[in-house]
Amino acid sequence: MTGQAALTPQGSAPATEPRTAAPTDWRSDAMRRRIARRYAAERRFKVLGLAAVLLSAGFLAFLLVTMVGNGARGFTRTQIALPIDFQRSAMLIDPALLKGDTAEQALAGANLPAVIDTAADKAFGEGGARMISPAAQAAVRKAILADPAILNGTATITVPASEGVDLAAKGDGSAADETAVARLKQAGALSTGLNLRFLTASDGTDPTLVGIWGALKGSLLTMAVTLALSFPVGVFAALYLEEYAPRNRWTDLIEVSINNLAAVPSIIFGLLGLAIFLNLMHMPRSAPLVGGLTLALMTMPVIVISGRNAIKAVPPSIRDAALGIGASPVQVVFHHVLPLALPGILTGTIIGMARALGETAPLLMIGMRAFVASPPHGVMDPASVLPVQIFLWSDEVGRGFIEKTSAAIIVLLAFLLTMNSIAIYLRNKFEKKW
Amino acid sequence: MSGTMTLFVVVALGVIGWLVARGRATRMQAEAGRLATNSLPSQHGWYVALWTALPALIFLAIWANVTPALVLDSVLQAPAAQALPADGFTRSAILGEARAIASGAQAAAFNPQSMTLVEPFRAATLHYGGMGALLAVILAFAGGAYALSRVRPAFTARRRVERLVMWTLLGASLIAIITTAGIVGSLLFESLRFFSLVNPLDFLLGLKWSPQSAALGYGNEDAFGAVPLFWGTIFIGAIIAMIVAIPLGLMSAVYLTQYARPQVRKWMKPTLEVLAGVPTVVYGYFAALTVAPALRAFASAVGIPGASSESALAAGLVMGVMIIPFVSSMADDSIAAVPQAMRDGSLAMGATTSETIRKVLIPAALPGVVGGVLLAVSRAIGETMIVVMAAGLAANLTLNPFASVTTVTTQMVQLLTGDQEFDSAKTLAAFALGLVLFVVTLLLNIVALRVVKKYREAYE
Numbered sequence: 001m002t003g004q005a006a007l008t009p010q011g012s013a014p015a016t017e018p019r020t021a022a023p024t025d026w027r028s029d030a031m032r033r034r035i036a037r038r039y040a041a042e043r044r045f046k047v048l049g050l051a052a053v054l055l056s057a058g059f060l061a062f063l064l065v066t067m068v069g070n071g072a073r074g075f076t077r078t079q080i081a082l083p084i085d086f087q088r089s090a091m092l093i094d095p096a097l098l099k100g101d102t103a104e105q106a107l108a109g110a111n112l113p114a115v116i117d118t119a120a121d122k123a124f125g126e127g128g129a130r131m132i133s134p135a136a137q138a139a140v141r142k143a144i145l146a147d148p149a150i151l152n153g154t155a156t157i158t159v160p161a162s163e164g165v166d167l168a169a170k171g172d173g174s175a176a177d178e179t180a181v182a183r184l185k186q187a188g189a190l191s192t193g194l195n196l197r198f199l200t201a202s203d204g205t206d207p208t209l210v211g212i213w214g215a216l217k218g219s220l221l222t223m224a225v226t227l228a229l230s231f232p233v234g235v236f237a238a239l240y241l242e243e244y245a246p247r248n249r250w251t252d253l254i255e256v257s258i259n260n261l262a263a264v265p266s267i268i269f270g271l272l273g274l275a276i277f278l279n280l281m282h283m284p285r286s287a288p289l290v291g292g293l294t295l296a297l298m299t300m301p302v303i304v305i306s307g308r309n310a311i312k313a314v315p316p317s318i319r320d321a322a323l324g325i326g327a328s329p330v331q332v333v334f335h336h337v338l339p340l341a342l343p344g345i346l347t348g349t350i351i352g353m354a355r356a357l358g359e360t361a362p363l364l365m366i367g368m369r370a371f372v373a374s375p376p377h378g379v380m381d382p383a384s385v386l387p388v389q390i391f392l393w394s395d396e397v398g399r400g401f402i403e404k405t406s407a408a409i410i411v412l413l414a415f416l417l418t419m420n421s422i423a424i425y426l427r428n429k430f431e432k433k434w
Numbered sequence: 435m436s437g438t439m440t441l442f443v444v445v446a447l448g449v450i451g452w453l454v455a456r457g458r459a460t461r462m463q464a465e466a467g468r469l470a471t472n473s474l475p476s477q478h479g480w481y482v483a484l485w486t487a488l489p490a491l492i493f494l495a496i497w498a499n500v501t502p503a504l505v506l507d508s509v510l511q512a513p514a515a516q517a518l519p520a521d522g523f524t525r526s527a528i529l530g531e532a533r534a535i536a537s538g539a540q541a542a543a544f545n546p547q548s549m550t551l552v553e554p555f556r557a558a559t560l561h562y563g564g565m566g567a568l569l570a571v572i573l574a575f576a577g578g579a580y581a582l583s584r585v586r587p588a589f590t591a592r593r594r595v596e597r598l599v600m601w602t603l604l605g606a607s608l609i610a611i612i613t614t615a616g617i618v619g620s621l622l623f624e625s626l627r628f629f630s631l632v633n634p635l636d637f638l639l640g641l642k643w644s645p646q647s648a649a650l651g652y653g654n655e656d657a658f659g660a661v662p663l664f665w666g667t668i669f670i671g672a673i674i675a676m677i678v679a680i681p682l683g684l685m686s687a688v689y690l691t692q693y694a695r696p697q698v699r700k701w702m703k704p705t706l707e708v709l710a711g712v713p714t715v716v717y718g719y720f721a722a723l724t725v726a727p728a729l730r731a732f733a734s735a736v737g738i739p740g741a742s743s744e745s746a747l748a749a750g751l752v753m754g755v756m757i758i759p760f761v762s763s764m765a766d767d768s769i770a771a772v773p774q775a776m777r778d779g780s781l782a783m784g785a786t787t788s789e790t791i792r793k794v795l796i797p798a799a800l801p802g803v804v805g806g807v808l809l810a811v812s813r814a815i816g817e818t819m820i821v822v823m824a825a826g827l828a829a830n831l832t833l834n835p836f837a838s839v840t841t842v843t844t845q846m847v848q849l850l851t852g853d854q855e856f857d858s859a860k861t862l863a864a865f866a867l868g869l870v871l872f873v874v875t876l877l878l879n880i881v882a883l884r885v886v887k888k889y890r891e892a893y894e
Contacts (some may be wrong), residue, residue, distance in 0.1 A: 056682050056762075060712075066723075067716070244603065254611055261614060265875055271868045
């Protein structure tokens, strides 16, 4: 084929007789139609590509908007100004006991729930007690402790509303609750406030009672265990494989294992944790220690792989220079290679930790799905973690849990976003092009 | 002395050893001259510090594992223990309670008999704890003294410390092998126990999955046929999710690499990557709360029978969205690996960009894309939370995407989170399912990596 023939755009022209074919008439209708068709196809293809990108981004936007839309309400709560006539209530309390250590005990025996219920019934008519959340006790207790003098008369205390009233006030309740809200509004008792309890309390049975602090603390403890185990082991393994390992069958076996572990489904790590840590070693169920161990095994390969890439990126000239002035192989690595590779290793570690923070399935396997109503004090205490808490709340039937679940998701996503932003910042700030 | 305190003392002794040895080596170096000494002062310091702390720490770790048995033994020798009931369960309950009170974890006893044992427990714990602490400190001093006596100009402290560092590094990398062995071992061991109860062929080829009936005592026949689970997994993970992820992922990659301006690419690529970073429990909640009800409403509006609020389609769609960035980045890599000359040649022949992509780039990149899709499938079938929350529990063999199906991972969670004894066929079945999942994902990964590797070699 000559060069001229190759340039002939007409595909049907026989290549063996280039000179006998008539030159293409670009202005003919057939050719124009053909070119128009090809350009249209080009545009269609481009639009299709753009549509794919926009659709994918649209899914993400839809997901986030749904979560934020549902969850933002989880951070606020509806409050009711409840007038309580302590003087005439059935409260059995000795004001003398309200000072010092005996106060909590005295209030615990003071029959507060009945006092609140009667006060609510009196203030808002029949069914008033059902408008008040069980969390009201805590508010009333706090008010009394702050100022015991209110026991001598009538005090108006702002207490959280019940699940139904809360939902109705946010425009999502049943008809009965709507009328209750209308009644409360008429009385001027309704207000909206920040739901601090959501950030400070643990799991509970009523949506107005629950909080994420317990799960958050469990997550932090679990992550601490994971980091303490997987970071040193991962970095050491990466250093060994990249800098010292001789090329032999053992090294190959180690490499194959690490690459495999990185691809093993997370639930399998849960089975491993169940079989080894719980059944063989009899560690406590649902403890952050076991969760952290399991997640550390899962995170370690991620750190090894990213660590190896970061170590590989350190140019050999640095090693040669250090060796040349008499450093030992260990000094070369720990004084020169590791500090230079550290930003890359940290980036990989943070990304691995972010993945571990969002992981649920392996933790379900090791029994981390119990109802835990108080935050854990140590790594051996039963605890919940954020993603498992989300899973548990998503199973609850109470409609008030929807906004709590979404609010917990917002908190989880905020943590992940922060971690990933730090990773990106580290990468941009310290990444060196050699 | 409590355990933490001992630990602290041992580490402090190590630090002191480091300082003393370094000081001594510095003086020695000043006397002997820099060239006559083998190692730097700080290396001598490390040698002594390691000799001081390591043996004592290893001893403490062993001691902590041995002590509970020793304490229990001495408590049982106590006169109060003679009154313990012979019945194993109450016996261990009383002992456990006494131990909890002695350690301060519990304030009061449920069983009065426990109170009599608290004192022996406390005494024995103190006795053995003190003994361990004393031994650890003696060991630390002995090790430190031995190492300090070896600080000489010609002593090769550096080489010895570095040898330990190398062994530590090797040990760290062996953990990967140990983990793999642990996974394979535990899966195989529990699966073999399961297969001693249930015929493997019944398990792999049976069409009926109802472990509940086995748990209720109807026998293990016909209860553990896993084919509906395999079908559900493939239906959701390999069919529906891929129908969503392959076109969207591939087209996104093509658009972002071939058409988009650098600015757009710079922003859109990380945005799509976020899809892979969202935790799966969030996807699961999204699927269950938003997607599944919408799909059911759609199905009943159109009149599709068997529409369930937990549908294969909801789980598969959302899983597909999750996989998009995965497919997209694999496609990105393989398209970028196609030699520039092929692209230039096609464009020079007068082909439009889309013709070049469709007829040159994608066919050339196809093995890489296929490898990426296989990896994506392996990730999708191992995915748990989305299917647990959105796919349902009914083991149906159905082609209707609006019906409820169940998957391997869903059933594993279901089997293991109930309250049954560990040795029943029901819980062991979860390990057998895990083994199947492990083997299948492993094979998919091996095949995918081999395809990708072969294809890379073709252009290098």
